[in-house]
Every structure is written in structure tokens, then in C-alpha cells.
Amino acid sequence: MADATCAGCGCACDDIVLGPDGPERTCALGDAWFALGERPPIARIEDRAVSLEEAAAAAAAILRRARAPLVYGLGRTSCEAQRQAVALAEALGAVIDPAGATGFAYQAVGSSTATFGEIRDRAELVVAWRADPVVTHPRLLERLRVESLVVVDATRTATAEQADAFIALDDDFEALWELRARVGGARLEGGTPALDELARRLLDVRRVAFIHGWLDELTALALASLVRDLNGDRHAVTLGLRGDGNARGAEDVLAWQTGFATPVSFARGHPREVPGAATLLERGDVDAALVVASDPPAAVAEHLRGLPTIVVDARVTATARAAQVAFVTAADGIEIPGTVHRMDGVPVPLRAPLAAERPSVEEVLAAIGGSP
Numbered sequence: 001m002a003d004a005t006c007a008g009c010g011c012a013c014d015d016i017v018l019g020p021d022g023p024e025r026t027c028a029l030g031d032a033w034f035a036l037g038e039r040p041p042i043a044r045i046e047d048r049a050v051s052l053e054e055a056a057a058a059a060a061a062i063l064r065r066a067r068a069p070l071v072y073g074l075g076r077t078s079c080e081a082q083r084q085a086v087a088l089a090e091a092l093g094a095v096i097d098p099a100g101a102t103g104f105a106y107q108a109v110g111s112s113t114a115t116f117g118e119i120r121d122r123a124e125l126v127v128a129w130r131a132d133p134v135v136t137h138p139r140l141l142e143r144l145r146v147e148s149l150v151v152v153d154a155t156r157t158a159t160a161e162q163a164d165a166f167i168a169l170d171d172d173f174e175a176l177w178e179l180r181a182r183v184g185g186a187r188l189e190g191g192t193p194a195l196d197e198l199a200r201r202l203l204d205v206r207r208v209a210f211i212h213g214w215l216d217e218l219t220a221l222a223l224a225s226l227v228r229d230l231n232g233d234r235h236a237v238t239l240g241l242r243g244d245g246n247a248r249g250a251e252d253v254l255a256w257q258t259g260f261a262t263p264v265s266f267a268r269g270h271p272r273e274v275p276g277a278a279t280l281l282e283r284g285d286v287d288a289a290l291v292v293a294s295d296p297p298a299a300v301a302e303h304l305r306g307l308p309t310i311v312v313d314a315r316v317t318a319t320a321r322a323a324q325v326a327f328v329t330a331a332d333g334i335e336i337p338g339t340v341h342r343m344d345g346v347p348v349p350l351r352a353p354l355a356a357e358r359p360s361v362e363e364v365l366a367a368i369g370g371s372p
């Protein structure tokens with residue numbers, strides 16, 4: 001039996017025990033995360049198994065030949081490996097995108113956040129806005145010990161089934177602006193009764209937490225503005241859900257090293273904020289890609305299929321199968337120790353309950369960067 005941390009989602013549950021029959025206290029997502037699946041050769045070029053050195057040299061050649069390389073992903077590896085990825089992107093003059101980060105609302109309005117412990121101990125009301133943690137982060141509500149929950153979403157979700165109120169919604173921006181008006185004291189004619197009730201509940205408590213899934217820039221801006229308004233005379237916080245176990249760490253590491261938590265280009269020799277990978281790929285502004293510890297969404301994966309692509313990951317994804325050069329590494333948190341940032345920003349140590357028989361993501365990235 002060995003203590004372990006699950007990085008199957010952004011909750012980074014660190015109370016896991018890895019026994020002879022597998023992990024205990026994990027949810028189904030966590031079980032899948034600990035089951036590494038197929039373990040092909042460490043490195044291959046096209047269909048040929050090769051040495052780590054040969055594959056690293058081939059990957060380095062592809063990336064150095066490229067005029068607009070992209071480094072993408074990072075969410076399923078440690079902060080130590082993420083630092084290595086940022087250093088490699090800088091050396092290549094590449095764009096680096098920590099899959100999924102959006103930062104305009106943060107830059108424009110700022111954010112009020114809290115740790116799991118603060119939400120658990122203080123929040124009198126939790127509002128899940130476009131988030132279905134019962135499915136995506138199965139142990140989150142248990143860990144936050146949520147007692148009073150309102151779900152706002154387009155359709156009734158599994159989380160809505162556990163909530164004391166559900167508000168069906170199509171237009172987030174309109175709704176958030178209406179809520180801002182209501183909590184600000186405006187008397188609206190012909191508004192939405194469910195939002196009227198939610199505004200009353202928000203004003204009835206001293207501490208409220210919003211947990212939210214991915215939001216477009218405008219919705220994120222509206223939610224941050226509502227939270228700022230509420231903070232005038234109460235304590236309101238947000239917690240953004242992250243799918244990959246160390247997606248938050250990827251944003252933090254990028255921010256430490258470049259000043260931006262969002263996609264950054266090193267093409268001019270200094271970090272410069274740029275649009276995300278999906279936009280760049282659609283425009284044809286990428287000519288080679290290095291995917292690190294990530295299973296890219298369809299909008300990214302479909303464009304990668306036509307490009308020279310290198311994948312470094314402990315798990316074999318569809319993108320890895322289609323890549324020209326692929327490395328299957330040891331798994332962070334199972335075979336390699338390190339650090340992840342839980343989605344509330346708290347650093348959590350990853351242990352290595354099993355011995356590693358493969359190089360880590362960090363070591364493979366160092367080998368690519370160090371290839372002559």
C-alpha cells in the first residue's frame with residue numbers, strides 16, 4: 001500500500017491509497033487515470049521503434065526547421081516538466097499554449113478566488129455556473145461539503161439533480177448583466193423570475209462561491225464583474241474548474257516565466273500574448289507542433305493531423321497515434337514525483353508509488369532541447 005495523489009482532474013485528490021488491487025478512494029475518472037493503458041516502446045518515428053536519442057534528434061530537427069512551431073498542452077504533467085516546456089518553447093521561438101486558458105476577464109477586472117478549504121468552511125451558497133462537477137470532477141462537491149447549491153446551465157445536468165435550485169439559461173451574458181442590475185438594487189420590469197430569486201439568495205448570504213466551467217471571454221468578464229459588485233458588502237469568490245490535473249499549474253508556470261497565463265509567442269525573442277492554438281491552426285499560422293501531456297480537443301486535433309507533430313505523453317492518445325514522432329513516458333504521480341497545482345492554485349505534491357522504467361516528460365523535453 002502506498003499514498004498517492006490523483007491528477008485525473010483539477011481536484012488533485014491527495015488522499016488516495018494505491019493497493020495491490022488498484023487505487024482506493026478514487027472516482028471512476030481517477031481509476032481511469034491510474035490505469036495507464038497500453039505501453040508501447042518509449043520512442044518511435046513513424047512506425048519504427050527507435051532509441052530515445054534518435055527520436056529526440058528527429059523531434060528537434062522538425063521543430064528547428066519549422067518557422068512557426070507550437071508547443072501545446074502541458075496539463076497532465078508536473079510543474080517541473082512544464083518549466084522545461086516553457087524553456088524549450090523560448091529556445092525555439094515558438095508559441096506555447098497551456099490548452100484552454102483565457103485571460104481577458106482576469107486582466108480587465110481581476111478575480112476574487114478561494115481555496116477548497118475556504119469555500120468548504122465559509123461559503124453559505126455555491127452557484128455552479130455552466131459547470132457539471134458531478135460528471136467532470138466527481139469528488140468536488142464532497143470535498144467542498146456543499147450544502148446549498150444552485151445550478152445555472154443550458155440543460156438539467158447531473159449536478160442539477162443534486163442542487164436545491166436549477167435555472168435553465170441560454171444567454172449567459174444577458175443573465176449575468178440582469179443579475180448585476182438586480183443585486184445593485186435595480187427594479188426590473190419583465191425580468192426573469194428565476195434570476196430574481198437567485199439575486200435574492202445572493203443578497204441573503206454573507207459568503208458565496210461561484211464554480212464555473214470554461215466560459216467565453218464575454219461571459220467570463222460578466223461573471224467577474226458580478227463577483228466584483230457582490231464584494232462591495234459581502235465576500236464572493238470564483239473557482240474555475242480545470243479538466244486536466246495540472247492545467248492550473250501550466251497557467252501558473254507560464255505566468256511566472258513570461259508574465260502571461262495565456263498563449264504566448266517567443267517568435268520575437270520576448271514573450272508576447274497571442275491567440276490560442278485553435279485560432280492559429282485555423283489561420284495556418286503553425287507549421288509544426290509539439291503536444292505535451294495533453295489530449296487536444298477536436299478543434300485542435302483535426303488541424304494537427306496535417307502537420308508534422310511530436311507527442312510527449314505518458315498516455316497514448318489519438319493525436320499520439322497519428323504523430324510523426326511519439327514518446328511514451330513514465331507517468332507523473334504514478335512513476336514520477338513532482339508538483340501539481342490544484343485548480344484552486346494550491347500546490348500539491350505528486351508521489352511516485354511505482355518505480356519508473358521510462359524517462360519522465362521533463363527528461364524527454366530536456367533531451368529534445370539538448371539534441372545537437
Ligand code: SF4
Nearest residue numbers: 006008009012013030
Ligand atoms: S475527483 Fe478528480 S482528482 Fe479526485 S479522484 Fe476523481 S479524478 Fe481523481
